[in-house]
Amino acid sequence: MYVIELRFECFDNTTISIAEKAINNYLEALRANGQVLGREFAVAFNEGEFRCRLLVPEKSSLSHRHNSPWVKYALEGLTEAKILAPREKFIGQDINSETSTTEIPSWQLLYTSYVHMCSPLRSGDTLQPIPLYQIPATFNGDHKQVIRWQTEWQACDEIQMAAATKAEFASANEIGDADSDLCRRGWGIRGRIEYLTKIPTYYYLYRVGGISLKDEMNRPCPRCGSHDWKLDEPLLDMFHFRCEKCRIVSNISWDFL
CATH class of the missing domain: 3.30.70.100 (Alpha-Beta Plaits)
Structure with missing residues (x-):
């Protein structure tokens, strides 16, 4: 940047x-x-x-x-x-930020965190940010809805990372539960971007908690229940699960990494 x-x-x-x-x-x-x-x-x-x-x-x-x-x-x-x-x-x-990709990716994903200021749309090949203005307008002529979703996701991430109040659990649920309002909205935005760009677009589902590493390795896709989404090798050294049908990527719980 x-x-x-x-x-x-x-x-x-x-x-x-x-x-x-x-x-x-x-x-x-x-x-x-x-x-x-x-x-x-x-x-x-x-x-x-x-x-x-x-x-x-x-x-x-x-x-x-x-x-x-x-x-x-x-x-x-x-x-x-x-x-x-x-x-x-x-x-x-800017020496403290990432460089945007200049290549058209083979796949892409919605991924952000509270420490990132860049575009939440990332190349699936390199994880580099893709400037939003490089894709067709997502809603009403621009990308305001995408930016608004990113702002809310980052706010929840910062609260749950601080782990200082009871709001930690509600915030972690919003970014880690596939049925939460925030995740459902983000997953819908993902679908809109895939439709507009014709590029497979995935949603990153945050994962923390869990009972044991064994249970984590065997947990199913939260949308379709498939156990086939566990990857032999993590994508980009970060994503251990990818469901092609549901367009979701996720990690083994950070508690066990």
Whole structure:
């Protein structure tokens, strides 16, 4: 991933509140389309212009060819707020993040965690993130629903990893139970992406707990009950189970790894 600075310059009289609303709307539109990553964006006003540094999946993430209808509308909103189209300044590659894949994968999966800011859509060949704007819009012109699911999954993951309150168990259930609201919604998003991309797309089902390693090795697919989903060798050194029919990948409980 890369760091880019955007500079917004006013071309006529306006107010900070009007400019702030237009800039934030533009940034949120970019986020909903997967063109920028993260949840919060610091916007500073200095020397007559607004500046903001963003984390993006690729150097070309902010190219107009990737813009969703909302991003295009937000750009018009900047003009109405008397702000010129943003100027980009490339800062460099982020040393603490992953590099997006440039290859079309043979299969892909929805996988995230609370420490990842990148796209939740991953290449099944390398586990590298796939920028969401590189695939057709999933719902209503962009990928807001995918980003929203990712945010909720990460929130549950952080709570259960902290293991400090009773909410730990409810959170672990949401990301580890195939029948939970969060998992069912994510699995549905997975199906939508597979339909749009024509690439086999799997859902990562988190697994923790369990009685014993022996029971873990013999646990069935939680959707169809098949025992044939246990792999001889783990995929990407991480996934020990894969059900072709149900499009689910999972791990042996982290308690036994």
